Amino acid sequence: xxxxxxxxxxxxxxxxxLLLLISVVIFAGTMVLPxxxxxxxLGQSATPEALANLRAELGVNDPPVQRYFAxxxxxxxxxxxxxxxxxxxxxxxxxxxxWNTLFLAFWAxxxxxxxxxxxxxxAVRFKDRWxxxxxxxxxxxxISIPEFLIGxxxxxxxxxxxxxxxxxxxINDNMNLFEKLNAIALPIAVLTLVVLAHMMRMTRAAIxxxxxxxxxxxxxxxxxxxxxVIYRHAFPNAIAPIVNVVMLxxxxxxxxxxxxxxxxxxxxxxxxxxxxxxxxDVPVVQACGLIFAAVxxxxxxxxxxxxxLSNPRLRHPK
Amino acid sequence: MNRxxxxxxxxxxxxxLSRRDFLGKAAALGFTAVSANLLLSSAxxxxxxxxxxxxxxxxxxxxxxxxxxxxxxxxTVGLMVTRLWGETLVELAEDGGIEGKLxxxxxxxxxxxxxxxxxxxGVTYSNGQNVTAExxxxxMERHSGEDTKSGALGIMRGIKxxxxxxxxxxxxxxxxNADLPYLLADYHLIIQPGGGMDDPAAAIGTGPYIMKSSDMxxxxxxxxxxxxxGDLGNADTVEIIVINDDTARVAALQxxxxxxxxxxxxxxxxxxxxxxxxxxxxxxxxxxxxxxxxCNTAPFDNNDVRLALKYGINRQEMVDKIxxxxxxxxxxxxxxxxxxxxxxxxxRQFDPDKAMHHxxxxxxxxxxxxxxxxxxxxxxxxxxxxxxxSLAGAGIxxxxxxxxxxxxxxxxxxxxxxxxxxxxxxxxxxxxxxxxYLSTADWNDTRFNNEQFDQMLVAARGELDVAKRxxxxxxxxxxxxxxxxxxxxxxxxxxxxxxxxxxxxxEGIPGQVLMNGYAASKLWVKA
Numbered sequence: 001x002x003x004x005x006x007x008x009x010x011x012x013x014x015x016x017x018l019l020l021l022i023s024v025v026i027f028a029g030t031m032v033l034p035x036x037x038x039x040x041x042l043g044q045s046a047t048p049e050a051l052a053n054l055r056a057e058l059g060v061n062d063p064p065v066q067r068y069f070a071x072x073x074x075x076x077x078x079x080x081x082x083x084x085x086x087x088x089x090x091x092x093x094x095x096x097x098x099w100n101t102l103f104l105a106f107w108a109x110x111x112x113x114x115x116x117x118x119x120x121x122x123a124v125r126f127k128d129r130w131x132x133x134x135x136x137x138x139x140x141x142x143i144s145i146p147e148f149l150i151g152x153x154x155x156x157x158x159x160x161x162x163x164x165x166x167x168x169x170x171i172n173d174n175m176n177l178f179e180k181l182n183a184i185a186l187p188i189a190v191l192t193l194v195v196l197a198h199m200m201r202m203t204r205a206a207i208x209x210x211x212x213x214x215x216x217x218x219x220x221x222x223x224x225x226x227x228x229v230i231y232r233h234a235f236p237n238a239i240a241p242i243v244n245v246v247m248l249x250x251x252x253x254x255x256x257x258x259x260x261x262x263x264x265x266x267x268x269x270x271x272x273x274x275x276x277x278x279x280x281d282v283p284v285v286q287a288c289g290l291i292f293a294a295v296x297x298x299x300x301x302x303x304x305x306x307x308x309l310s311n312p313r314l315r316h317p318k
Numbered sequence: 319m320n321r322x323x324x325x326x327x328x329x330x331x332x333x334x335l336s337r338r339d340f341l342g343k344a345a346a347l348g349f350t351a352v353s354a355n356l357l358l359s360s361a362x363x364x365x366x367x368x369x370x371x372x373x374x375x376x377x378x379x380x381x382x383x384x385x386x387x388x389x390x391x392x393x394t395v396g397l398m399v400t401r402l403w404g405e406t407l408v409e410l411a412e413d414g415g416i417e418g419k420l421x422x423x424x425x426x427x428x429x430x431x432x433x434x435x436x437x438x439x440g441v442t443y444s445n446g447q448n449v450t451a452e453x454x455x456x457x458m459e460r461h462s463g464e465d466t467k468s469g470a471l472g473i474m475r476g477i478k479x480x481x482x483x484x485x486x487x488x489x490x491x492x493x494x495n496a497d498l499p500y501l502l503a504d505y506h507l508i509i510q511p512g513g514g515m516d517d518p519a520a521a522i523g524t525g526p527y528i529m530k531s532s533d534m535x536x537x538x539x540x541x542x543x544x545x546x547x548g549d550l551g552n553a554d555t556v557e558i559i560v561i562n563d564d565t566a567r568v569a570a571l572q573x574x575x576x577x578x579x580x581x582x583x584x585x586x587x588x589x590x591x592x593x594x595x596x597x598x599x600x601x602x603x604x605x606x607x608x609x610x611x612x613c614n615t616a617p618f619d620n621n622d623v624r625l626a627l628k629y630g631i632n633r634q635e636m637v638d639k640i641x642x643x644x645x646x647x648x649x650x651x652x653x654x655x656x657x658x659x660x661x662x663x664x665x666r667q668f669d670p671d672k673a674m675h676h677x678x679x680x681x682x683x684x685x686x687x688x689x690x691x692x693x694x695x696x697x698x699x700x701x702x703x704x705x706x707x708s709l710a711g712a713g714i715x716x717x718x719x720x721x722x723x724x725x726x727x728x729x730x731x732x733x734x735x736x737x738x739x740x741x742x743x744x745x746x747x748x749x750x751x752x753x754x755y756l757s758t759a760d761w762n763d764t765r766f767n768n769e770q771f772d773q774m775l776v777a778a779r780g781e782l783d784v785a786k787r788x789x790x791x792x793x794x795x796x797x798x799x800x801x802x803x804x805x806x807x808x809x810x811x812x813x814x815x816x817x818x819x820x821x822x823x824x825e826g827i828p829g830q831v832l833m834n835g836y837a838a839s840k841l842w843v844k845a
């Protein structure tokens with residue numbers, strides 16, 4: 001087996017193991033949440049008999065280890081159980097929410113990733129001159145301001161004053177793609193501002209690092225212009241750290257946008273999770289936790305795989 | 319002068335004069351704001367509602383865990399949606415009385431123990447079925463069964479038997495209750511086909527609208543019911559969007575994405591009202607913000623400690639700073655002028671000397687612990703800080719402990735001896751007292767146990783003589799004010815706003831938020 005295949009297999013196995021461990025943590029964590037599920041479903045009017053019946057029905061009386069494996073095997077087969085509050089099938093309810101979250105994350109990434117990399121390249125090209133300082137200043141300012149505040153400011157300026165885009169990012173199945181993009185324009189803008197700085201700075205740093213190598217000097221001496229040097233010689237060698245930070249930010253776009261979803265009334269997974277946490281709907285919380293963990297681990301795994309594959313020493317072993 | 323006012327009102331309705339200018343001119347002519355508003359709304363009614371268009375509401379208080387089952391409605395969004403597709407037997411009228419909905423008329427036996435409701439004939443559900451007396455019986459059964467989760471269970475407890483009698487429904491009560499029609503106006507008690515036993519969340523009812531799409535905690539769309547029996551429902555389409563974030567809700571109104579919002583934050587209401595195309599409406603209501611003490615737990619088991627705290631709170635300051643003027647001062651009873659049979663009691667004033675006197679008399683020494691959280695009522699931590707300051711002036715030390723929002727209603731409220739909370743109010747004194755001040759009530763969150771009070775409550779319930787009943791309720795309020803565990807500094811107004819695209823909003827309608835929940839069907843889109 002070539003070492004690169006072995007490395008990849010190891011990396012994937014490690015991710016699966018990590019996911020398994022996290023599933024234990026999620027399950028144990030939701031078990032120790034304060035408040036009794038049966039009590040919170042039945043409310044103040046609960047009689048002791050009704051509580052006992054419901055506990056038996058929910059299987060809360062079984063030993064935790066048994067419940068954990070029942071839950072895990074269900075989850076592997078795509079059965080996440082039913083929500084305690086509404087009795088709905090969780091997989092079904094989550095699917096549309098998860099799809100919405102991915103939709104927003106995808107379009108935010110489509111805008112943010114190329115923009116960040118482009119700005120990073122520009123910053124390198126004009127290193128220590130005013131374009132570099134302007135780009136760094138603006139992106140660092142936007143990452144330092146809390147995202148809900150950027151949301152409110154954009155909402156006030158763009159939606160209330162200029163009326164270019166709606167402040168409520170409500171999307172539904174009857175809308176065509178253009179209408180949906182129009183609706184989510186503001187959240188995309190906020191998310192872009194939030195993730196831009198991190199990716200841009202990393203691109204800049206990685207490429208500057210490479211730029212000090214001898215082969216770059218050679219390329220310059222060959223007479224290539226600055227952009228060609230960056231694009232043809234520096235960028236391919238800086239790809240691993242850049243992909244790493246891009247993946248981290250993509251993961252953030254999926255799992256970290258609860259605040260943005262609430263501010264812009266976007267029907268994604270964040271709001272769904274928060275509502276169910278406050279109602280102690282444990283199966284839903286577990287399902288959301290598992291999905292978020294899977295996304296996070298998956299994207300990080302992809303980042304590592306890209307890093308492995310983009311490393312010539314690993315691709316072409318002696 | 320009166321004719322001049324009517325001219326101005328018609329100008330205002332036609333949009334040639336802004337509402338604010340109109341109110342300003344009216345004030346200059348010596349009219350009070352209330353009478354000017356009434357004149358304005360009657361002029362608006364004279365101009366007539368217009369049919370058609372879409373009304374969009376941005377509302378607070380929906381969650382993805384909600385259900386369309388009317389028994390499980392707990393929030394504003396649920397109330398507004400239920401009012402679209404369903405109807406109760408009777409409803410609270412705009413003047414505070416009772417009007418028939420699915421029941422055309424009703425009558426009580428002389429002892430107020432047997433009530434007969436005659437159903438309106440020829441009313442159909444949105445699935446085409448006729449409404450029968452049997453459906454009403456089944457509905458009542460569903461809300462009162464042993465294992466029901468209905469929010470109306472509490473008010474159904476006194477009903478012994480419900481039976482169909484031709485096109486009438488007869489209610490037999492355990493004990494006399496002159497308020498039964500008020501109880502049956504509860505928004506959970508929507509009449510559903512077969513009582514909703516088979517499919518409680520089907521949203522099939524007799525309301526002015528039919529649900530077209532329902533995404534819990536996100537968005538609801540309803541279209542006009544072409545076969546509706548009454549005259550409710552002006553717009554062709556109603557769209558309800560759940561916007562829980564205050565700033566986002568106001569921005570949605572300002573940017574014209576919605577036409578109506580509820581819960582304008584009092585802090586910014588005056589700023590919002592300043593926009594030329596937006597009007598903020600304020601309706602005084604029965605809801606109140608409270609500090610509750612357990613009357614059976616030390617040190618609050620001593621009435622002098624309770625009185626010391628009651629005299630040590632500055633009510634007007636709370637109304638001014640916490641509600642920004644959108645409210646009225648409370649008097650340590652849950653009852654205010656929005657209740658029928660209300661009697662004004664002598665107002666308790668902020669009096670540090672008396673507070674100090676009562677504390678000395680009680681012999682209590684040391685500080686008192688108050689628990690609060692942001693969600694117990696908007697601005698509760700700030701109100702607690704104000705209370706702390708005003709008590710400090712009377713030499714009483716109050717420690718304020720900030721509790722997390724999450725779990726507040728299960729861990730702190732109705733559990734810890736002194737905390738902040740709120741009450742939404744009830745349509746009648748009887749319901750308010752029965753829910754929270756009867757010694758055996760589930761939600762007796764002040765652990766109030768007064769035999770005389772309990773007896774008077776039962777006696778008043780069966781008393782059909784309004785004068786006698788009014789006196790009894792005044793006496794009960796006095797007992798609560800002087801001995802109860804409730805510190806009620808303020809009654810909060812409903813603060814709501816509309817854009818100039820819609821018309822027909824009437825302030826001061828008793829009952830629930832947004833014109834007792836009927837704003838969606840009573841407002842109209844201006845042509």
